[in-house]
Amino acid sequence: MSEKYMKEYEAGYTPKLVMEEASRCLLCHDAPCSKACPAGTDPAKFIRSVRFRNFKGAAETVRINNILGAICARVCPTERYCQQGCSRSGIDKPIDIGRIQRYVTDFEDAMKMDILEKKPLNGKKVTVVGSGPAGLSVAGLLASEGYIVKVYEKEAKAGGYLRYGIPEYRLPSTVVDKEIKRIQKIGVEILLNTPVEDLESLKKENDAVVVAVGHSKGKMLPMFAGKHFVKTAVDFLHDVKRKKGNVKVPENVLVIGGGDVAMDTVTTLRLLGVKQVTDVVYETFDEFKASKKELQGAQDEHVSIIDGYVPVALKGKKVVFNHRFIPAKLEVKADLIILAVGQYTEAGLLGLEVDKLQQVTNAKGNLFVCGDVSPSGEKTVVYAVRSAKETAYAVKKYLGGK
Numbered sequence: 001m002s003e004k005y006m007k008e009y010e011a012g013y014t015p016k017l018v019m020e021e022a023s024r025c026l027l028c029h030d031a032p033c034s035k036a037c038p039a040g041t042d043p044a045k046f047i048r049s050v051r052f053r054n055f056k057g058a059a060e061t062v063r064i065n066n067i068l069g070a071i072c073a074r075v076c077p078t079e080r081y082c083q084q085g086c087s088r089s090g091i092d093k094p095i096d097i098g099r100i101q102r103y104v105t106d107f108e109d110a111m112k113m114d115i116l117e118k119k120p121l122n123g124k125k126v127t128v129v130g131s132g133p134a135g136l137s138v139a140g141l142l143a144s145e146g147y148i149v150k151v152y153e154k155e156a157k158a159g160g161y162l163r164y165g166i167p168e169y170r171l172p173s174t175v176v177d178k179e180i181k182r183i184q185k186i187g188v189e190i191l192l193n194t195p196v197e198d199l200e201s202l203k204k205e206n207d208a209v210v211v212a213v214g215h216s217k218g219k220m221l222p223m224f225a226g227k228h229f230v231k232t233a234v235d236f237l238h239d240v241k242r243k244k245g246n247v248k249v250p251e252n253v254l255v256i257g258g259g260d261v262a263m264d265t266v267t268t269l270r271l272l273g274v275k276q277v278t279d280v281v282y283e284t285f286d287e288f289k290a291s292k293k294e295l296q297g298a299q300d301e302h303v304s305i306i307d308g309y310v311p312v313a314l315k316g317k318k319v320v321f322n323h324r325f326i327p328a329k330l331e332v333k334a335d336l337i338i339l340a341v342g343q344y345t346e347a348g349l350l351g352l353e354v355d356k357l358q359q360v361t362n363a364k365g366n367l368f369v370c371g372d373v374s375p376s377g378e379k380t381v382v383y384a385v386r387s388a389k390e391t392a393y394a395v396k397k398y399l400g401g402k
Contacts, residue, residue, distance in 0.1 A: 002245030002342035132160025133372020135212035137388030250335035257340030
C-alpha cells in the first residue's frame with residue numbers, strides 16, 4: 001500500500017480552478033490575510049497578481065517574502081493564520097490561499113524561474129547548525145545578502161523534519177529537494193553527516209553562529225519506556241519516509257496524542273493499509289490541537305478517534321485510560337503503540353541550557369538561536385520561516401549590515 005502513501009494527497013489547482021478561486025478575492029485594502037501570515041508571505045499581493053494573470057509577479061512575491069514558499073504552500077495550517085483573517089469568510093468561506101500559493105510555486109518551478117538573487121560577497125562568515133526549515137531559511141537569507149554561509153547537518157540528507165518527519169503524501173521529497181537546491185544555488189554550502197560537537201570553536205572561526213536545531217526527538221511516557229512494541233511518532237514517521245512507505249506494520253495500532261504529528265501518524269497508518277487504527281487523545285474535540293485540515297484527513301481515512309482520555313496504566317499490550325472529566329474507563333489492546341505526546345530538542349548536547357535560550361542571543365556574543373530551539377512562536381514551518389527572518393535581521397545588525 002506504499003503507493004497511496006507516496007502519492008500527494010491533495011490535488012493541485014488547474015489553471016481554470018486557480019483563476020476561479022482567485023476571482024473570489026475581495027481585493028481588500030490593508031488586507032487582513034497578509035497581516036495574519038506569520039512569515040509575511042503577503043497573500044493579498046500574490047492573489048491579486050494571479051487574478052490578473054500575472055503568475056510571474058505572483059511567484060516573485062511568494063519567493064521573495066518566503067524562501068520556503070513551495071513547502072509552506074503544502075504544510076502551513078492556513079486556517080489558523082491567513083485564511084482565518086480572510087474577509088471572504090463573512091460571505092461564504094475563506095479563499096484557499098495555500099492551494100493558490102502551491103499553484104504559483106509549481107508555476108515557478110515549471111518555468112524554471114530564478115527569483116532568489118545573491119549580493120556580492122562581503123567576506124563575513126556565518127555557520128548555521130541544523131538544516132531544518134529554520135536553518136535553511138536563515139542560511140538562504142544571509143547568503144542572499146552576501147554572507148559566506150555554511151550549514152552543518154548531522155543526517156545524510158538536508159531538510160530536518162521536512163525530510164524525515166512530514167509524510168510524503170503531504171510533502172513530497174522532490175519538493176524539499178528543489179527548495180534546498182534553490183538555497184544552495186545562491187551560495188549556501190551544506191555539510192552532511194557532520195554533527196557539531198564543539199560550538200566554541202565554531203564561534204571563534206566565524207563572525208556569527210546560528211543554532212537552528214529542531215525538536216527532532218519524540219517524548220516517551222515513563223510507563224511505556226523500554227517496551228519493544230512502543231515507538232514514538234517521530235521515529236515511526238522518520239522510518240516510513242526513509243523507506244518510502246515500504247514498512248511492515250501490524251493490523252491493530254494504537255496512537256496516543258492529538259496534535260498534527262498524531263494526525264500525520266494515523267493517516268500514514270491507514271494509507272499503509274493498517275486495518276484498525278485507534279487514536280486516543282488527551283484533549284476533547286473543542287480543545288483539539290491538530291489543524292482542522294489534518295483532523296479531517298484522518299477522519300476521511302476512517303481513523304477511530306476517542307477524545308478526552310489520559311493513559312494511566314499499561315497491562316501487557318493493553319493500555320488503560322481514564323476520562324478527564326467523567327467517571328469512565330477505556331481499555332485498548334494493540335500490537336503496536338505509537339506515542340505522539342510531544343517533542344524536544346537536543347540543544348543540550350551543544351552545551352546550551354534549553355530553558356535559558358531566550359538569553360543566548362544577547363549573552364553569548366556572536367551566538368544566535370533560531371526556529372524550534374527559540375522560545376518564541378509556534379513550532380510550525382511557517383513560524384520557523386518567521387524566526388529565520390528575525391534572526392537574519394539580528395545577525396546583520398550585529399555584523400554591521402543595513
